[in-house]
Amino acid sequence: MANKGWDEFDAGAILFTFNEKVDNIATTLAEDRPYSPSSSFTASVGDWRIEKPIFNKDYCIDCQFCWIYCPDVSIIARDKKMIGIDFDHCKGCGICVEVCPTNPKSLLMFTEHLDDDACLAGWPEKDEKEK
Amino acid sequence: MADKMDLLDVEVWDGNMAASQAMRQAQIDVVAAYPITPSTPVVENYGMFEANGYIDGVFVMVESEHAAMSACIGAAAAGGRVATATSSQGFALMVETLYQASGMRLPIILNVVNRALAAPLNVNGDHSDMYLGRDSGWIQFNAYNAQDAYDLNLIAFKVAEDHKVRLPAMIHQDGFMTSHTAEGVHTLSDETAYKFIGDYKPMNAMLDFEKPATYGVQTEEDWHFEHKSRQHNDLMTKVNPVIQEVFDAFEKETGRKFDFVTNHKLDDADVAIVAMGTTVDTAMMVADQLRAEGKKVGVLGLRVIRPFPFEKLAAALSNVKAVCCMDRSAPGGTVGMLYNEICGAMYNSGNHPVITGYVYGLGGRDMTVEYLKGIFADGQANADAGKATTSLQQFIGVRGPKLSFL
Amino acid sequence: MSEIKKIKNLKEFSTSADRFEGANLLCPGCAHSIIVREVLNATNDDLVIGASTGCLEVCTAVYPYTSWDASWIHIGFENGSTAVAGAEAMYKSLKKKGRLPQPDRTPKFVTFAGDGATYDIGFQWISGCFERGHDMMYVCLDNEVYANTGGQRSSSTPVGSSTTTAPAGSTSYGEKKEKKDMMSIMAAHQSPYVAQVAPNKWKDMVKKIQKGFAVEGPVFINAVSPCTTEWKFDPADTMMLTDLSTDSLVFPLYEIIDNNELNITYRPKNVVPVIDYLGAQGRFKHLFKPQNKHILDGWQKRVDNNWDKLQRREEARV
Numbered sequence: 001m002a003n004k005g006w007d008e009f010d011a012g013a014i015l016f017t018f019n020e021k022v023d024n025i026a027t028t029l030a031e032d033r034p035y036s037p038s039s040s041f042t043a044s045v046g047d048w049r050i051e052k053p054i055f056n057k058d059y060c061i062d063c064q065f066c067w068i069y070c071p072d073v074s075i076i077a078r079d080k081k082m083i084g085i086d087f088d089h090c091k092g093c094g095i096c097v098e099v100c101p102t103n104p105k106s107l108l109m110f111t112e113h114l115d116d117d118a119c120l121a122g123w124p125e126k127d128e129k130e131k
Numbered sequence: 132m133a134d135k136m137d138l139l140d141v142e143v144w145d146g147n148m149a150a151s152q153a154m155r156q157a158q159i160d161v162v163a164a165y166p167i168t169p170s171t172p173v174v175e176n177y178g179m180f181e182a183n184g185y186i187d188g189v190f191v192m193v194e195s196e197h198a199a200m201s202a203c204i205g206a207a208a209a210g211g212r213v214a215t216a217t218s219s220q221g222f223a224l225m226v227e228t229l230y231q232a233s234g235m236r237l238p239i240i241l242n243v244v245n246r247a248l249a250a251p252l253n254v255n256g257d258h259s260d261m262y263l264g265r266d267s268g269w270i271q272f273n274a275y276n277a278q279d280a281y282d283l284n285l286i287a288f289k290v291a292e293d294h295k296v297r298l299p300a301m302i303h304q305d306g307f308m309t310s311h312t313a314e315g316v317h318t319l320s321d322e323t324a325y326k327f328i329g330d331y332k333p334m335n336a337m338l339d340f341e342k343p344a345t346y347g348v349q350t351e352e353d354w355h356f357e358h359k360s361r362q363h364n365d366l367m368t369k370v371n372p373v374i375q376e377v378f379d380a381f382e383k384e385t386g387r388k389f390d391f392v393t394n395h396k397l398d399d400a401d402v403a404i405v406a407m408g409t410t411v412d413t414a415m416m417v418a419d420q421l422r423a424e425g426k427k428v429g430v431l432g433l434r435v436i437r438p439f440p441f442e443k444l445a446a447a448l449s450n451v452k453a454v455c456c457m458d459r460s461a462p463g464g465t466v467g468m469l470y471n472e473i474c475g476a477m478y479n480s481g482n483h484p485v486i487t488g489y490v491y492g493l494g495g496r497d498m499t500v501e502y503l504k505g506i507f508a509d510g511q512a513n514a515d516a517g518k519a520t521t522s523l524q525q526f527i528g529v530r531g532p533k534l535s536f537l
Numbered sequence: 538m539s540e541i542k543k544i545k546n547l548k549e550f551s552t553s554a555d556r557f558e559g560a561n562l563l564c565p566g567c568a569h570s571i572i573v574r575e576v577l578n579a580t581n582d583d584l585v586i587g588a589s590t591g592c593l594e595v596c597t598a599v600y601p602y603t604s605w606d607a608s609w610i611h612i613g614f615e616n617g618s619t620a621v622a623g624a625e626a627m628y629k630s631l632k633k634k635g636r637l638p639q640p641d642r643t644p645k646f647v648t649f650a651g652d653g654a655t656y657d658i659g660f661q662w663i664s665g666c667f668e669r670g671h672d673m674m675y676v677c678l679d680n681e682v683y684a685n686t687g688g689q690r691s692s693s694t695p696v697g698s699s700t701t702t703a704p705a706g707s708t709s710y711g712e713k714k715e716k717k718d719m720m721s722i723m724a725a726h727q728s729p730y731v732a733q734v735a736p737n738k739w740k741d742m743v744k745k746i747q748k749g750f751a752v753e754g755p756v757f758i759n760a761v762s763p764c765t766t767e768w769k770f771d772p773a774d775t776m777m778l779t780d781l782s783t784d785s786l787v788f789p790l791y792e793i794i795d796n797n798e799l800n801i802t803y804r805p806k807n808v809v810p811v812i813d814y815l816g817a818q819g820r821f822k823h824l825f826k827p828q829n830k831h832i833l834d835g836w837q838k839r840v841d842n843n844w845d846k847l848q849r850r851e852e853a854r855v
Contacts, residue, residue: 006357011297011365012236013348013358014335015603021341025606026581029554033606038345040602043560064551068739069776071570072559077551089559093566094773109773160630163623189630193619194665201616201662205623208610209585210638211631231612337608337624338631339638340583345603347594347611354600 029078041089045072049092051109054119055085060106066096082106103127133158133187138318146309149277149316150216150242150302151176153284155185156324157240160211160331163191163202165221168254169306170244173216188212196221200228200239207237207299208346210336212288214239218306219246222260226267232299233268234362235346238291239299240284241269245408246306247494255495256306258407258459261436262468268362270300270370271437275393275411277314280304282387285319288328289377296373297334298366303436305408307495319385327384366438374435391440393432394447396422400429402510403448403484405473406457407433410491410498414457417503428507439472445480448473452514453485455506459492466524466537485513491527502527539643541747542581547739553578556606562596566772568762568779569593569678571736573649576676576758579746580645583607585624587648589617589659592685593678594649615659621648622671645750646673652693653683656717667726667755674749674756677719680764688767692717696839697815697824697832700767705823710832715839723757724793731757732792732802737779741790741802748792761788769819778817785814786844791851799850811837 010016018025020034035041062082067075074090076083085096092109100107103126110119136155144152151173154162164174174192181190188211193199196217207213217225222243232239245261247253261271272287274280283302291300304310319327335344350358371391378389395415397403404414411432418428431447433440448454454477458467465471470488477486489506492498506527512520522535544550556577563570569592577584584607588594594611597604612620625646631637655663655677663675682700683689690700690712698712699705724731729752734742742760749756763778765771770778782788783803790803812833815821824832 004357006360006364009358009361010335011361012234012335012346013350013354013600014235015345015348015598015601017343017345017603017606023341024581025340025343025556026554026583038601038603039558039606040560040597040604041558043602045560048565062548064547067551068547068575069571069736071563071565071567071574071775072561073555073557073570073574074559080548080551082551086559091565093775094771095566095775098773099776160634161623161626163626187630187634189626189633191622191626191669194661194668198616198619198662198665201612201619202623202626204612205587205610205620206627206630207623208620209624209627211627211636213627227613228616235612333638336638337585337610338628338644340608340642340644341639343606343608345598345605345609348598348600348603349595350600358600 044088045091046088049090049112051092051094052087052112053085053090053092053094053096053107054110054116055082056106056120056123059102059104061102063101065099065101066107069095069099071095134184135321136185138320140318141315142318143313144277144281144316145311145313146274146277146280146304147172147244147311148176149281150284150304151180153281153324154214155180156319156321157212157214157285157288157328158187158325159214160188161191161203161206161213162188162215163193163199163206164215165193165196165199165217167196167218167221169246169256169310170216170218170242172310173242173244196225197228200225200232203239204228204232204235204237207239208235209338210333212292212331214241216242216244218244219248219260223248223263226263229264229267229269231347236297236362237299238297240287240291241299241301242284243301243303244306244310245303253494256308257493257495259461261303262460264301265437265468268298268366269437270298271435272300272302273407273434273436274302274304274309275409275432276309277312278316280309281316281318282381282389285324285327286377286381286389290370290373292331293373294332294334295369296365298370303408308409317385323384327380370438389434391435391443392447393434395430395432397429397431397447398450399427400450401427401452401514402455402507403429403431403451403453404455404457404503404506404510405431405433405469407436407469408459410457410459413498413500414503417500417507421504421507426507426511433469441476444473445476445482448477448484449480449482451482451484453510455510456486456488458488458490461493462490485517485519487513487519487521488524489527490524496528498528539582541751542579544579544743550578550743556584558604558606561604562599563592564766564772566765566775567592568736568764568775572676572678572760572762575736575739575742576647576746579743580750582750583642583644585621585644585646587611587617587621589650589654590614591651591654593651595685614654615662617648617650617654618659618663618666618675621646621673622666622669625671625673647676648673649676649678651684652677652679652681653691656692656719664726667723667728667757670754672753674758676758676760678762679759680762680767681716682764682767684764684767693719697821697836699820699823710823710829720759720793724796726755727796728757729754729795730792733759733788733790735761735779735783735788735790737776738783738790738803745792767820770817774817781809781814781817785809785811786840787811787814789844789847791847798854799847801847801851811840
C-alpha cells in the first residue's frame with residue numbers, strides 16, 4: 001500500500017468499502033461482508049492500548065451495555081449474547097468496564113502484557129459494600 | 132415527460148439564453164444555482180423552462196454560490212448530470228468548492244459569465260473571475276459569442292462526462308458583451324442536441340447501494356502528492372484526445388469546426404494578437420480590414436484555456452515575428468496570465484517572436500476597433516525592429532497619464 | 538418500502554450489524570462514534586451519509602482507509618449539509634426519471650457535523666437546506682468546541698469554558714458568551730422535527746432517530762458529545778460525563794414537533810447539581826477558584842431557568 005504510485009489509485013481518491021456487491025449491508029454480519037483492504041475493518045489499532053479489557057463470562061448477564069457504549073465496535077455480540085472483544089479494534093478506553101453493571105464486573109482492565117488466563121484467575125470477589 | 136421546444140434553425144438569443152437553452156436540451160438531472168449579475172438570466176431562463184414543463188430534472192435555488200457548487204458536488208457524486216452558472220463574486224465565493232469538485236473527479240458543467248471582481252464593485256465584463264479559477268483543475272472553454280456559448284455547452288457535457296475524463300468543465304463568456312447581446316444562433320433540435328451529448332453514464336455513484344463509495348477523503352503527506360499528480364496527469368494527457376473527438380463529432384453534426392486555438396490568418400502573418408472572449412471576434416474583423424490594406428496580421432483566439440494548448444498555440448504562432456497578448460484582468464503586480472503562458476509556450480518553441488502585453492477592458496471598458504488598430508501597429512513596429520519598441524506591459528483605454536510597465 | 542426497525546430492548550438492539558467500523562483514528566473514549574453507531578443502527582434502510590470537516594470526518598476517512606459501510610461524502614467544513622442535500626436532490630430527480638440503480642430501495646440521507654461546522658461556519662448552509670425542505674437528517678455532534686484543531690471556541694462553547702482561543706487566565710474566566718440556542722433556530726425553520734439527544738439515553742435517542750427518519754423533511758438532531766480530550770476527563774468516563782450532562786439538566790432531552798409543540802422526553806429521578814457536572818471536567822477547573830464563584834452560581838441559575846422555560850412550553854403546548 002505504502003509504495004503505490006500515482007497511477008495505481010482510483011481517480012478522485014475514491015474508496016470502496018467492499019470487494020463484491022453486497023445485497024443488504026445492514027442485515028449482513030461483519031464476518032459475512034466482503035471487506036476490501038480499504039475498509040478500516042481490516043486494519044488494527046490494537047497497538048494503541050496500554051491496558052486491555054478482559055471478559056469474564058461467569059458474571060456476564062448479557063445486558064449489552066458494553067456493546068452499545070463501546071466507541072470502537074469492539075464488543076462482539078451475537079444472538080443477544082456478549083461473546084468477546086475484538087482486540088484488533090479495541091483502543092483500551094475502558095468505557096466497557098465503567099458501564100458494566102454486574103458485581104463483580106464482567107469486564108475489567110488489565111495491563112496489556114499480562115496473560116489473559118492469569119487475569120481471569122485473579123478476578124476480584126463481589127464487592128459487598130456496593131449498593 | 133418534459134415538453135420539447137420546436138426551435139427555429141436560427142434563433143435570436145443572447146449568450147445567457149444560448150447557454151440556458153443548451154442546458155435545457157442536455158436534460159440535466161440537478162441544477163443547483165444562485166443568481167448573480169450578469170449570469171442571472173441563465174438561472175432565470177432555466178427556472179422559466181421548469182415552470183412551463185420543459186424540464187424533467189430537479190432545479191434547486193440555493194442560498195449562495197458556494198452552496199450551489201456544494202449541492203452540485205453532492206448531486207454529481209450521487210450519480211447524475213449536473214450543471215450551474217455564476218459570475219465574479221459568486222465564482223470567487225465558490226472557489227473552494229471548485230478545487231473540491233475537480234479533486235473528486237466529478238463531471239459538473241459551470242457557465243461562467245465573466246465579470247470583474249470587486250473592489251471596487253463592478254457588474255460588467257472582464258476576465259478577472261476566469262483568471263481566479265485558472266488553477267482549479269477544471270477543463271475551461273472560451274466562447275467568443277452567443278453561438279459559441281450554445282455550442283460549447285453541448286460539447287462540454289460530452290467531454291466532462293466521458294469516463295476517460297471525469298472532470299468538471301467551465302464555459303466562459305463575456306459578461307454583458309456576450310451574455311446580453313442578442314445574435315442569430317444556429318440551433319440543434321432538442322432530439323439532436325440530446326443525442327449528441329448522450330445519456331449520462333454513472334460511475335462510482337453514491338446511489339448505487341450495492342457498491343458504497345467514500346468520497347472526499349483526507350490524504351496527508353504519504354498520499355496527497357500522488358493523488359494530485361494523477362489529476363494533473365489526466366488533465367495533461369487524457370482530456371485533449373477526448374476534446375478532439377468531440378470537436379470532430381460536433382463538426383460532423385453541425386458543420387461548425389472548433390479547434391483548441393482559433394487560427395485566423397496566422398500562417399503568413401508578421402503580427403499576431405492573442406485574446407479571449409468578444410475581443411477575438413473584434414480583432415478578427417480589424418485584422419481583415421488591415422489585410423485589405425496589405426498588412427500581414429492575424430489573430431489567435433484561445434478556445435480551450437485549460438488544459439492550456441502549449442503545442443498547438445506554439446505551432447499556430449510559429450511564423451509570426453511579433454505577438455501582442457491581451458489580458459482582460461487586473462494583473463496584481465505582474466504581467467497578465469496570457470502574457471505569461473504565451474511567453475512560456477514560445478520560449479520553448481522554435482520561434483522566438485517579440486512578445487508584448489496589454490491590459491485592457493477592465494470593468495466593461497470597451498475594446499474598440501481604433502485601439503486594436505493601434506495594437507496591431509505596435510506589433511508591426513516590434514516585428515520590424517526585431518525587438519520591443521514599447522514597454523512590455525501597456526494599459527489600453529484608461530483615462531489619465533499613459534500607464535506602461537517593464 | 539421503508540419499515541421502522543423493531544428495537545424492543547438493548548438485547549434486541551445488539552443484534553444490529555454496525556455500518557460504522559473500528560480501527561478509525563478517533564480518540565479512545567470518543568462519544569462521536571457512540572452516537573454515530575446508535576444513529577446508524579436505528580435503521581436498516583440504505584444510507585447516504587455526509588460529514589463536515591471535523592473530528593468524525595478526519596478520523597474515519599483518511600486515505601487509504603474508510604470506516605463507513607455506506608456511501609459517504611465529505612466536501613468541506615461548511616457544506617456537509619448541502620452535500621447530502623445535493624445527493625437527495627439527485628435521488629428525487631432520478632426517481633422521477635426512472636433511473637435509480639435500485640428503484641425499490643428507500644435510502645435515508647443523513648449528515649454529521651460538529652458544533653463548529655453547524656453553529657458557526659456552516660450556519661448559512663444548514664439554514665438553506667432546512668428552508669428548502671430537503672428530506673434529510675442533520676446530526677450535530679456537539680462537543681462545544683473546535684476539537685479537531687485543538688480546542689478553539691465555537692458559538693456552542695458555554696460560559697466559563699476554557700478553550701485555546703478564549704482561555705482562562707489571571708484576568709479571564711474563559712468563554713464570556715452564552716451558548717447559541719441552535720434547537721430553537723432550527724425549529725423556527727419549520728422543521729417537522731428537532732430533538733436534543735444524548736448517547737447514554739440510547740432508547741430515547743433511537744426513538745427520536747427513528748421518528749426523524751420516518752418524518753418527511755429536514756430533521757435536526759443535537760447530540761451532546763462529551764469530549765475526553767477537550768473537556769479533559771478520563772476516556773473511561775465518557776458515559777459518566779454524559780449521565781452528568783443529562784441528569785444535571787445542562788443538556789435536557791426534548792423534542793419540538795412542527796415548531797408547534799415541545800415535549801420533554803427525559804426527567805431525571807434525581808437532578809444532579811450543575812457543579813457536579815462542571816467539576817468532573819478540566820475545562821471548568823478554574824471556575825472553582827473563589828473569585829469565580831459568581832460564574833458557578835450563574836451556571837446553576839441559567840440551567841434552572843432553561844429547565845423552567847422548557848417545562849412551561851411543554852405545559853402550554855407551544
